[in-house]
Amino acid sequence: MATDGPLCPKRKFLDFLGGRGLRLTAQRRVIVDVVFSTDQHFTAEQLLDWSRRRDRSVSRATVYRTLPLLTASGLVREMDFGKDCKVYDPNYASHPNHSHIICQDCEKIVEFESEKIARLENEISLQLGFSVAGQRLQIMGSCEALKKEGTCKNRGGLER
Numbered sequence: 559m560a561t562d563g564p565l566c567p568k569r570k571f572l573d574f575l576g577g578r579g580l581r582l583t584a585q586r587r588v589i590v591d592v593v594f595s596t597d598q599h600f601t602a603e604q605l606l607d608w609s610r611r612r613d614r615s616v617s618r619a620t621v622y623r624t625l626p627l628l629t630a631s632g633l634v635r636e637m638d639f640g641k642d643c644k645v646y647d648p649n650y651a652s653h654p655n656h657s658h659i660i661c662q663d664c665e666k667i668v669e670f671e672s673e674k675i676a677r678l679e680n681e682i683s684l685q686l687g688f689s690v691a692g693q694r695l696q697i698m699g700s701c702e703a704l705k706k707e708g709t710c711k712n713r714g715g716l717e718r
Contacts, residue, residue, distance in 0.1 A: 567594050567633045567648075568590060568591070568594045570631065570633060571590055571594075571627075571628065571631050571633055572590075574627070574630075574631040574633075575627065578627075580627070583620070584613070584615075585609075585613065585615060585616045585617060585620045586620060586624055588609050588612050588613045588616050589605065589609050589616065589620065589621055589624045590624070590628075591612070592605060592608045592609050592612065593605065593628060593634060593646075593648050594648065596608075596648055597648060597649055598648075599637075599645045599646065599647050599648075599667045600645070600646050600648070601643045601644065601645060601646070602621055602622060602625055602643070602644070602646075603643070605621055605625070605646070606618055606621045609621060625646065628646070629646075633648075634646050634647065634648055635647040637658075637694075637696075639658075639660050639665075639667075639696065639698075645667070649669060655671065655676065655692065655693055656669045656670065656671045657669070657670055657671070657672065657675065657693075657694075657695035657696070657697070658670075658695070658696050658697070659696075659697045659698075659699060660696060660697070660698050660699075661699065661700055661701040662698050662699065662700060663700050663701065664701060664703075666701050675693075675695065679693055
């Protein structure tokens with residue numbers, strides 16, 4: 559998904575840290591750079607791996623302490639797709655109302671936006687006397703690659 563550029567959410571996060579009196583350590587800077595340079599969903603362990611590729615000194619503890627700050631800032635969304643681990647969505651800041659289709663076999667995640675869903679959401683909300691603050695739609699299924707070919711290059715996708 560397109561973003562306003564990697565500096566916009568990164569700058570917002572740095573302002574968020576400053577507002578809480580938190581420092582931007584060298585390890586945290588690497589983690590933040592990694593998060594805002596990808597549009598892939600990731601687990602904490604994937605983030606640790608990607609961060610350590612840039613700086614071997616990044617600790618697991620710093621990754622696990624930084625993830626709640628990223629989600630509290632509203633720039634990254636923590637999602638639970640019913641697996642053994644949480645998945646983080648770095649596209650939340652630029653597209654807060656996108657939805658996901660998740661393959662139950664290979665764990666491939668596809669984002670999409672739909673005007674039809676937005677209209678239905680507004681219609682239902684009006685009927686029930688609510689105003690929409692946000693939505694989360696997750697569709698579970700099986701991708702066509704696995705059905706057609708019996709195998710899928712994404713199989714084993716998210717690390718646990």
